[in-house]
Amino acid sequence: MQLASRMSRLGTESAFEVLARAKALQAQGKSIVNLGIGSPDFRTPENIVEAGRKALANGYHFYTPAKGILELREAVAEDCWKYRHVRVDPNNVMIVPGGKPTMYFAISMFGEPGAEIMYPNPGFPIYESLIHYTGATPVPIELRESSGFSFSADEVLAKITPRTRMIVVNTPANPTGGVIRKAELDKLVAGLEKWPDVVVLSDEIYSRMLYDGEEHVSLYAYESIRDRVILLDGWSKTFSMTGWRLGYGVWPASLIAHAERLQINSTSCPSAPVQVAGIEALRGPQDAVAMMMKAFNERRQVIVKGLNEIPGISCVTPKGAFYAFPNITGTGIPSKQLEVKLLNEAGVAILSGTAFGAMGEGYLRFSYAASLDEIREALKRMKDCLATAGVPSR
Ligand SMILES: Cc1ncc(COP(=O)(O)O)c(C=O)c1O
DSSP, X not given: OOOOGGXXXXXXXXXXXXXXXXXXXXXXXXXXXXXXXXXXXXXXXXXXXXXXXXXXXXXXXXXXXXXXXXXXXXXXXXXXXXXXXXXXXGGGEEEESSSHHHHHHHHHHHOOTTOEEEEEESSOHHHHHHHHHHTOEEEEEEOOGGGTTOOOHHHHHHTOOTTEEEEEXXXXXXXXXXXXXXXXXXXXXXXXXXXXXXEEEEEOTTTTOBOTTOOOOOGGGOGGGGGGEEEEEESTTTTTOTTTOXXXXXXXXXXXXXXXXXXXXXXXXXXXXXXXXXXXXXXXXXHHHHHHHHHHHHHHHHHHHHHHTSTTOBOXXXXXXXXXXXXXXXXXXXXXXXXXXXXXIIOEEOEEGGGGOGGGTTBEEEEOOSOHHHHHHHHHHHHHHHHHTTOOOO
């Protein structure tokens, strides 16, 4: 067999590999605390499950329009109005199976050899993987702990060249929990006026997961660039629906037909009963979302405090999503090595910062989408493991 050469350029999301390794260790009888995967640990709210059940009973067994059921696209448009204060034409919304397809479609629409695509580093690993896959050159936007893992718009703008096709922005962010400051977004948008051909993929999948009174600033809300912003969001995180596979993209009018064609060439359409459940998620009661966020906030405080009490570790307080991204340079242990050590010796599954790009060296990612007991146990095991390894106390 001769595989296409692009297959050798495709990366992965190692959260799935760590999950498999953790499950294998569990199957051998080892006790594992899993803070590795970015999946909320709550069941999907019952009203949403019931809507999905009813849809199955009521005959939603067939293809839907490729862009998704109109009522769901209308519900997405209402949602954009409610949370982003932007009027969206439901015709420009495309429902997809999860957050990832919008990413895949957008990057494959613009990536090719000779093109440059900018992406956050450390950042969700699929951006860099897909950019490489298309043959385009990935240009990292470095996110630094010293600025709360926000970015400098001046730095981003300085890296744009005539070959730049797209900039990927993710706020609130995986893996850092960082939020890009409004002042930097304002500056970026103003600077983009000089580059009218540069498209923005705005990954806002954690847009409703913010703490400490932070408000989401959507790049989609800036009118001057709206005709070239692809907005990515979905149900996975907000409604704890990672296994249902439901997401959406809001596309510029000039791109929606291309996106639809990619959908027809790949998935045809998202699952029909799942789309009906998605309508209930957006239009039904939102108290379960508030309950989950309250729990995440409590866990966030426990994990950040606990991490800061471990010798060799320091952790800034994340402002969004459900990840803590502690600096581990004080341990003297490289990130990947510490990831493996914690899993094998302490039974704690977390991810090396390098799973999110080269600039994640010196960090680990903890997903605090787990119970307080599990979080406390993971912290205790980590502290003991590092003490055994001889990491000196401060
Ligand atoms: C930043 C970011 N975007 C997109 C996704 C993909 O979401 P989904 O699981 O709905 O495909 C994730 C999942 O972890 C994510 O962290």
